[in-house]
Amino acid sequence: MILIRGLYKSFENEGKEMEVLKDVNLVIEDGDIFGIIGPSGAGKSTLIRCLNLLEKPNKGEIIVDGVNITSLNGKKLRDLRKNMGMIFQHFNLLQNSTVYKNIAFPLEISGYSKDFIDKRVMELLELVDLKDKKDAYPSMLSGGQKQRVAIARALALNPKYILSDEATSALDPLTTRSILGLLKSLNKKYGLTIILITHEMEVVKEICNKVAFINDGRIIEWGNTYDLLNFPKSAEVKQFIKESSLRIDKEGLLKNVS
Amino acid sequence: MLAESLSLIFSALLETLYMVLFSTLFAIIFGFPMGIVLVLTQKGGLLENLHLNKALNSIINTARSIPFIILIIILFPLSRIIVGTSIGSTAAIVPLSIAASPFVARIIETSLNEVDKRIIEAAVSLGANTPQIVFKVMLKEALPSLISGLTLTIINILGYSAMAGAIGGGGLGDLAIRYGYQRFRTDILIVTVIILILFVEVVQRAGNRWSRRFDKR
Numbered sequence: 001m002i003l004i005r006g007l008y009k010s011f012e013n014e015g016k017e018m019e020v021l022k023d024v025n026l027v028i029e030d031g032d033i034f035g036i037i038g039p040s041g042a043g044k045s046t047l048i049r050c051l052n053l054l055e056k057p058n059k060g061e062i063i064v065d066g067v068n069i070t071s072l073n074g075k076k077l078r079d080l081r082k083n084m085g086m087i088f089q090h091f092n093l094l095q096n097s098t099v100y101k102n103i104a105f106p107l108e109i110s111g112y113s114k115d116f117i118d119k120r121v122m123e124l125l126e127l128v129d130l131k132d133k134k135d136a137y138p139s140m141l142s143g144g145q146k147q148r149v150a151i152a153r154a155l156a157l158n159p160k161y162i163l164s165d166e167a168t169s170a171l172d173p174l175t176t177r178s179i180l181g182l183l184k185s186l187n188k189k190y191g192l193t194i195i196l197i198t199h200e201m202e203v204v205k206e207i208c209n210k211v212a213f214i215n216d217g218r219i220i221e222w223g224n225t226y227d228l229l230n231f232p233k234s235a236e237v238k239q240f241i242k243e244s245s246l247r248i249d250k251e252g253l254l255k256n257v258s
Numbered sequence: 259m260l261a262e263s264l265s266l267i268f269s270a271l272l273e274t275l276y277m278v279l280f281s282t283l284f285a286i287i288f289g290f291p292m293g294i295v296l297v298l299t300q301k302g303g304l305l306e307n308l309h310l311n312k313a314l315n316s317i318i319n320t321a322r323s324i325p326f327i328i329l330i331i332i333l334f335p336l337s338r339i340i341v342g343t344s345i346g347s348t349a350a351i352v353p354l355s356i357a358a359s360p361f362v363a364r365i366i367e368t369s370l371n372e373v374d375k376r377i378i379e380a381a382v383s384l385g386a387n388t389p390q391i392v393f394k395v396m397l398k399e400a401l402p403s404l405i406s407g408l409t410l411t412i413i414n415i416l417g418y419s420a421m422a423g424a425i426g427g428g429g430l431g432d433l434a435i436r437y438g439y440q441r442f443r444t445d446i447l448i449v450t451v452i453i454l455i456l457f458v459e460v461v462q463r464a465g466n467r468w469s470r471r472f473d474k475r
Binding site: 052054157 | 394
């Protein structure tokens with residue numbers, strides 16, 4: 001379980017303090033697929049990056065399974081990160097390493113034996129359905145395949161949590177669906193808790209059981225996806241839902257025309 | 259006459275190879291850690307330390323701004339301390355290594371900074387520590403560019419070694435000046451220049467090939 005309490009984060013930009021997160025409070029329960037949605041610049045990326053301390057919050061607490069992580073450093077911080085696999089919009093794979101080596105990376109840095117690594121990597125390749133791409137380099141793969149490699153890499157150390165930073169935003173709708181399907185099956189099969197940020201309502205509708213709507217550094221509303229999407233309380237969330245459904249209609253219309 | 263000239267050229271070539279090989283080696287030994295420290299301590303680096311970074315930058319810039327021919331003269335005493343003499347190819351390795359180290363540091367710095375920050379961040383998110391990121395991510399991702407940089411370094415040192423030769427270091431540069439220029443032996447001058455051209459050509463081609471071979475982007 002992750003508890004976020006009174007979280008603040010600001011950046012200094014040309015001498016000016018920019019407050020990016022303002023008093024964020026959330027509860028993410030084990031087994032959740034927790035979506036954080038909002039327009040660009042709302043602070044979602046900063047928020048998810050605080051969860052594994054890629055960004056250090058200025059104030060507030062993040063309690064992961066009973067431990068306040070905001071002051072962790074050194075080995076304890078690295079161990080926390082190994083328990084939170086992260087995937088990214090641009091995949092961020094090692095370009096000069098094969099698919100196999102990319103997935104082996106977290107295992108290698110954790111000092112596992114060659115035999116163990118080999119067994120685990122083959123398992124993961126099977127899981128993400130990329131056995132035949134074992135010796136390929138990332139530049140030879142499609143976007144969806146790259147993201148599958150990244151997911152396998154994030155899963156290598158059997159983390160409890162997966163952080164997804166706009167993982168489907170660079171993918172076409174069909175590939176997005178297959179990646180989301182994979183994430184959902186991982187959640188079901190292994191009870192993996194997934195925290196994802198996105199600006200696409202479709203992603204939330206497709207897989208999230210909970211959702212938080214963030215704007216201008218504040219959580220406007222959060223709760224069960226069904227309740228929030230069907231009975232939003234605030235005008236902002238209503239507006240956002242309306243706009244995103246309009247956008248979907250428009251795309252649908254355009255497709256029909258062409 | 260011909261045999262004599264050939265043996266002159268051959269021993270000069272060996273001296274040049276000796277100077278270039280060892281100077282490159284020492285320049286890498288000194289420049290490599292400097293380059294890594296530059297990258298790690300810079301703003302936003304994994305071990306950000308702006309004071310150390312600034313100090314190292316000043317040292318490197320100072321060393322690089324001294325004209326090589328003057329650096330050799332300044333370093334005569336140092337050569338004498340380290341190798342016991344200030345003339346000969348071995349003595350020339352001292353200023354050559356010192357002149358090339360900051361160059362190597364910059365090459366390493368530039369190459370490592372070309373690595374996509376997002377890839378480094380992914381490694382951080384996977385729980386890698388700093389040495390693991392340097393050796394398993396940065397250096398590996400930058401390998402093609404590092405090989406190109408090494409090629410550049412060797413060719414640069416070759417050029418410098420000709421200058422070092424002129425003031426007592428021996429080698430092809432020395433031969434070209436003493437025989438080709440001062441004794442009007444145009445034939446030796448021409449052969450020397452051709453050897454230098456071939457040397458650069460071979461190093462550059464090999465470097466390009468290796469660099470491409472390791473580039474999977």
